[in-house]
Amino acid sequence: MKMGESVEWTLHCATVLAALPDGAVLPASALAEFHDISESYLLKQLRAMTAAGLFASIPGPKGGYRLARQPEAISLLDIVLAVEGDEPAFRCSEIRKCGPTASSPSAYSATCAIHAAMWNAERSWRASLASTSLSEITRRIGRSLSAEVRAKAQVWFTANVRA
Amino acid sequence: MKMGESVEWTLHCATVLAALPDGAVLPASALAEFHDISESYLLKQLRAMTAAGLFASIPGPKGGYRLARQPEAISLLDIVLAVEGDEPAFRCSEIRKCGPTASSPSAYSATCAIHAAMWNAERSWRASLASTSLSEITRRIGRSLSAEVRAKAQVWFTANVRA
DNA sequence: GTCCCTATACTCGGATAGCAAGTGTCCGAGTATAGGCGG
């Protein structure tokens, strides 16, 4: 019950992409440098993001990544599922149907109570993430940014953002 | 974002233990046979369950496992955390503090917005699991049990349960 | 007949291999640019 470290990378990268002006792009090398993470591995995640239709990639020089939709239309759940896969965390193997009490399939018409409870919990988790948009996160980050970090980021952006 | 298969095993075993009369125990071999799963590996999980204070183990012949508390006082969250560990699924590495915008620690007094949002979601998940007791699950399972399965289970219980 | 002792067999407990998935890295395909050349 622990998710990959790449989720954190992707979420942070999404907030960076959300902060740049319309139409502008940022190469993967810049995204990796901004958080001081492995560029090669980040590319793998960015590719998954592109396949999911969340990010858009522009090839060639002056190319890079940008959000495929407006930040308001992207939820944290979208990003998490794109990286980790959309399968539920709890997978029911139906072991209740095994062993000495095994009976005909018709005896198990009701869904597994444990399976139902676990998926109920995951539904709450997903609902919480789905209700939080990327724009909301960037807003909060923008508000809590110190003057020093804000200034450094502005300098870095003007040097790396490509129209 | 997927939890181990052993969680399912442990949850089902907990429902079985919850079904047996007060003071009675069930050896690990019987629990493994009931669900047709590996006994050796199940023992590992049962040990974790005992260490967490959820199950109690009785050594020697006529020994086995039983619940350490009443089923009403055990939640699904207790079991899941005992098996998977109580660390949050999302771990914040604070990568926001890395890279070209890095500043003094005092500049990051506010908690990471992404971290907060992810933990908020996990809190919903945990709350859902914490609000479901083991007794509630056994009740639901008991209601949905077919006559055939119920009869087989009763026979198996009288043969394996130890006072 | 009763009590005690001993050997037994069964239980759980921890330490040890195997495997899958996440992690990290590399090289190749494609494209807009920048410079040079010709008109």
Added chain:
DNA sequence: CCGCCTATACTCGGACACTTGCTATCCGAGTATAGGGAC
């Protein structure tokens, strides 16, 4: 001076090793029991 062509260098994309953690297993320590023997 202007337009076209070519070489370039940069981008993303997919295929290949490595490490961590889950999965699976085995052997050893401990204990209540069952049987036998002595009183």
